[in-house]
């Protein structure tokens with residue numbers, strides 16, 4: 001196992017961000033985590049989904065200007081440039097989630113991968129957009145991601161960076177096995193995932209007590225079944241009255257959690273991720289080329305919903 005094929009990763013969990021917390025203040029918090037990461041020898045810091053603002057889809061907003069105030073029109077911007085500058089100075093790469101408003105008016109839930117020299121090497125736009133489009137007054141809080149974001153058009157790419165093959169996904173994407181498999185089929189070795197997961201799931205509150213279990217279940221199985229490292233990073237804690245799951249974790253290709261945040265606030269969990277450890281699974285039990293049977297998987301792309309057999 002050579003050091004050249006390993007990356008020291010930091011899961012930089014955030015606690016709550018208040019609705020009126022300015023970007024500059026949030027970036028100060030990111031810089032504290034970045035400097036902690038530097039002291040601990042981290043090469044790649046992973047921040048959560050929508051890491052620059054509060055999780056605004058919990059509110060029903062109608063005014064375009066009020067909605068767009070949560071979006072970034074450029075990256076880096078004046079507010080985020082200190083993060084880019086400091087990361088480059090320290091020689092640390094990072095992965096950052098934010099709401100993106102493109103020049104031609106598209107709204108995406110986005111995550112970027114920035115190399116140690118400050119270059120943006122990858123951009124992922126969330127594919128699976130959960131929640132609802134219209135205000136549902138019976139809920140304790142809204143989850144209007146489907147009103148504010150379009151599904152990402154680019155799918156699940158994998159980039160050559162940090163000496164390995166790196167992919168990204170955002171929050172709800174982590175619950176779908178296809179997310180990992182599409183990247184697994186590109187040889188992915190490290191998948192970076194930011195999330196905001198309220199503990200209360202209004203459509204079926206019986207799932208509330210299972211949030212922690214489901215979070216690790218999906219990421220651990222995604223890691224194991226695709227022979228890849230997975231890093232899941234939360235914005236946790238009680239944000240504007242809504243409790244969200246923390247428990248950010250770094251998961252090995254064995255499926256085992258090797259590092260995990262203990263609090264539900266700003267915290268860094270680190271691990272050295274040996275990218276060659278993926279090979280022991282990719283070349284044996286999960287040798288896709290030898291063992292997969294894609295001719296039997298057609299339904300996965302040919303249909304969206306369930307088609308039960310005729311009675």
Ligand code: CDV
Pocket residue numbers: 049130131143170171172173175195196197198201
């Ligand atoms: N931000 C998210 O995508 N949250 C969803 C909730 C709504 C279920 C999640 O999958 O965690």
